[in-house]
């Protein structure tokens with residue numbers, strides 16, 4: 130066995146940390162704040178990563194990548210999420226929009242979209258959830274009907290992250306009513322500038338730009354914007370969700386904040402109740418456990434195996450970790466008097482982590498849905 | 512990166528599992544409890560034939576991994592024999608096995624065996640241990656006896672991680688079994704006209720146990736590698752594993768018992784044997800709070816090695 134990712138990955142981490150150090154302000158807490166400068170920072174950083182071949186390094190060379198290993202890709206996810214995702218919303222284009230287009234896109238769609246994603250120039254949003262279709266996604270109502278050789282889309286999406294800043298929407302809509310609700314769904318690649326699209330931000334405790342409503346009023350979409358066969362969108366969505374499951378390395382931010390705590394607190398660390406420090410130690414183990422469960426999924430994927438039970442187990446472990454570690458960190462911050470740049474940065478990062486973590490067990494498929502998937506893997510479809 | 516035991520180790524584990532099954536499988540624990548004098552003869556020779564006692568887990572990564580796979584298989588059958596402890600024997604002491612002990616009342620599940628034991632404390636103090644006679648029947652004691660220690664030296668630093676990690680592999684095997692038993696039970700048992708497995712409340716409990724089990728499996732491999740690779744943090748990693756193992760055992764066995772209902776407490780179910788055999792592994796050398804306090808003290812402000820530590 131060897132749990133060391135090797136020298137190349139270690140060098141890559143150092144390179145990424147140096148770039149973050151140089152180009153991301155120390156107070157950066159993600160691209161989605163009320164300060165437009167944060168979004169600008171992320172956009173600049175994506176172009177910088179792209180110039181150095183680091184943005185889409187896992188992509189094949191033909192699409193501007195360098196065929197990086199599964200572990201290099203893992204390290205990129207970890208470093209980015211740990212440092213408050215300085216790529217902003219663009220991680221989605223890199224992680225799942227691009228790879229899905231490589232598998233299902235026409236040559237024209239690939240030419241149009243992949244180079245733009247690889248250059249770090251474009252933000253995508255994911256138009257899946259609807260007011261009446263959350264966990265039961267396949268029940269969705271947003272409809273696309275044929276109109277000559279075009280399509281007209283009408284309906285409403287909700288919880289659409291980054292919709293206010295996105296140029297494109299990866300939209301799932303119903304194109305026909307069939308016997309099963311999973312049939313008759315189709316993916317459309319829709320420019321957000323199309324007439325008839327209206328985005329309304331939803332104020333929320335997890336911060337601006339995360340949640341939005343998107344209304345489609347008779348939006349014209351061409352045949353060229355249909356991804357994959359008409360009526361077979363559900364299959365594509367399953368792949369998207371599989372890419373997404375290991376897309377965000379939540380454990381990396383948990384680990385970074387936990388490891389930062391003693392130095393941020395300085396002498397006050399030893400004065401914390403022993404019980405709290407022992408919860409901290411336990412969280413470090415849980416962070417390691419979630420990381421190793423992620424590696425289990427990555428390793429299997431890399432060898433071409435699909436193990437839905439493992440992916441679900443990882444998601445259950447990592448989303449629980451996100452929330453439990455946030456509670457421990459908030460407790461730690463609450464018992465210390467924090468002053469000085471580093472300590473105050475730590476405090477703000479913990480506060481941000483706590484607020485965002487409340488949504489961990491709901492976003493991208495709730496923890497209950499993960500339990501259903503894991504139970505299915507354990508028990509068969511009973 | 513290579514996150515799996517070697518194919519040879521896995522194969523050795525499979526062989527051991529079959530050999531122990533042929534030797535009695537689930538009955539091994541039951542016979543040992545009824546006839547404590549046979550504790551050695553039930554298991555010792557089977558493992559000797561497999562070549563288990565020729566393994567030196569301190570010698571090479573391959574042998575360490577094979578030892579871990581063997582412990583997991585022994586745990587699967589809940590065999591009532593200190594397999595991990597025997598595999599940990601120190602090479603420079605005249606002993607058949609090694610147990611990690613903690614003050615104030617050193618103890619180990621080595622009752623009824625005519626063997627020489629070395630003991631090591633978490634801070635590396637080694638001694639030769641003499642097992643006192645069993646004060647209670649195996650049914651009550653699970654063969655745990657108190658030890659009288661005769662100090663040898665302070666040279667046990669490298670014994671401790673090994674002595675903590677291999678028994679966790681035994682416990683992992685027990686949790687493999689507990690989850691497997693719960694899975695098959697809820698598929699068979701019907702209430703309200705349908706298998707228990709169709710109730711979401713039942714399914715969700717089972718997933719809780721499974722997440723603990725697979726999480727423990729990964730941590731067990733990691734801590735083993737940490738020893739293999741001779742890392743400074745091997746003891747931190749071993750204690751972290753031990754804490755996770757004790758926590759996982761509590762959760763997995765609670766779920767497995769709950770899903771079995773009353774039958775799970777009865778001698779006729781394998782679960783009741785697995786559950787009782789797990790107790791010494793969970794309590795010794797330290798239980799949940801003791802292990803956590805020790806780990807917290809050791810980690811200080813350094814934390815665990817990882818991406819950021």
Ligand SMILES: Cc1cc2nc3c(=O)[nH]c(=O)nc-3n(C[C@H](O)[C@H](O)[C@H](O)COP(=O)(O)OP(=O)(O)OC[C@H]3O[C@@H](n4cnc5c(N)ncnc54)[C@H](O)[C@@H]3O)c2cc1C
Pocket residue numbers: 254255256257258259262263264265287288289290291335339488491492493494495496497498711
């Ligand atoms: C931060 C954030 C970002 C998001 N970004 C996007 C995005 O970009 N694009 C997008 O399309 N969507 C997005 N979502 C939506 C997300 O995918 C949904 O919130 C999620 O699928 C759950 O749907 P829901 O909120 O409607 O909850 P519901 O489905 O109404 O569920 C409510 C509760 O009931 C439980 N429940 C539901 N069904 C069952 C069942 N069968 N058994 C047991 N329990 C059940 C759920 O687990 C949950 O706890 C985002 C959500 C969040 C929080």
